[in-house]
Amino acid sequence: MSIRDTADSPRRRIIEAALELLEGGGSDAVSTRAVAAAAGMQPPAIYRHFGDKDGLLEAVAEHGYAQFLETKRAQLDLSPKDPVEELRRGWDMVVEFGISRPELFAVMNRATGSGTDAAHQAGLEILHGRVRRLAAAGWLRVDEELAAQIIQATGRGGVITWHSTPAERRNPALLTVLRESMVAAVTRAEPTVPATESGPAPAARALRAALPDDTDVLSDAEQRLLREWLTRLAADGGMPQA
Structure with a gap:
């Protein structure tokens, strides 16, 4: 604020x-x-x-994002140590916000101002932090960026579908099934130990998640190159075969 x-x-x-x-x-x-x-x-x-009115609605959206981020940050302090359960709780919180405050949620999604964009990026950082913890613990089965997109798409899609469905036909089971489908799409049934699992993709995902943002061992150029290599390796074979 x-x-x-x-x-x-x-x-x-x-x-x-x-x-x-x-x-x-x-x-x-x-x-x-x-x-x-x-x-x-x-x-x-x-x-x-x-x-004008559009400027006022942008300010309302920014205010809504501030409330939303406050809730998300408070949840971080209460998140379980299990990163998969943390993922579930984070998804539930976003969906609950969208369902309980539909008009504000819609205005926030339409907003394009610099203030709302900054708040949106702050929310994405929290999401990417959750995804990185999944990768570091050996749970992630897809690339981090793809996982974040799946999480966002299912959450937003669930809210939109809920509100576009007549009230008498809404079934809470939809949200549970959608959440569990998201979890199954981005995580493994059991965490893996990258060093003993065949293939470089899981090892690359875990190593990239564990890399510090800054290190004296590698130059900036070397860090960028290493992250590029790890990103390519992590994406190779990341999706499960049908």
Whole structure:
């Protein structure tokens, strides 16, 4: 949260009023007049702080990302030591957020501003950290980047499918099956010991995950080259054969 968005700032009051209207009536309910009235201000204040309605919705999306990241970071402190269970809990948290706050989730996914992009990248760093821990423990069966994409796609797809399905036809089992399908796609049934498993891909994934971000042993150019080689080796044969 920036200094300009402190709890008692006019800008923050406008954002929170807009968020309440959004979650109560959708984006159509977020008119400048309605937001100004809810925030106890005049409409020109919205134009002064946000430019127009699109700018206001971008700020609402950024505020939503901040709340979302706060929850994700808090979850890191409570995550189980088992990286597969950590993956499940992280996926469940994202999906629960999207299902319980559909209007905000939709606005966040449409946002393109620099603030939301930075927050999105921060969320991706948490996701990639989870994937790296899977790889380091010998659980990962696909390349790290592909695993992150599968996790994202199934989570977002589950939320979209849930909301596009009539309420009387929604089945919570869909989310459980989708989550377990994701887990099966990116992890092995049992962790492997890369040194004894045939093929270079598992060893490359584990070694790349264990590499420090910086080391005095290798130059920057050597580190980049090593990571490139490991990435290529990790992708080779990463997907299970049919």
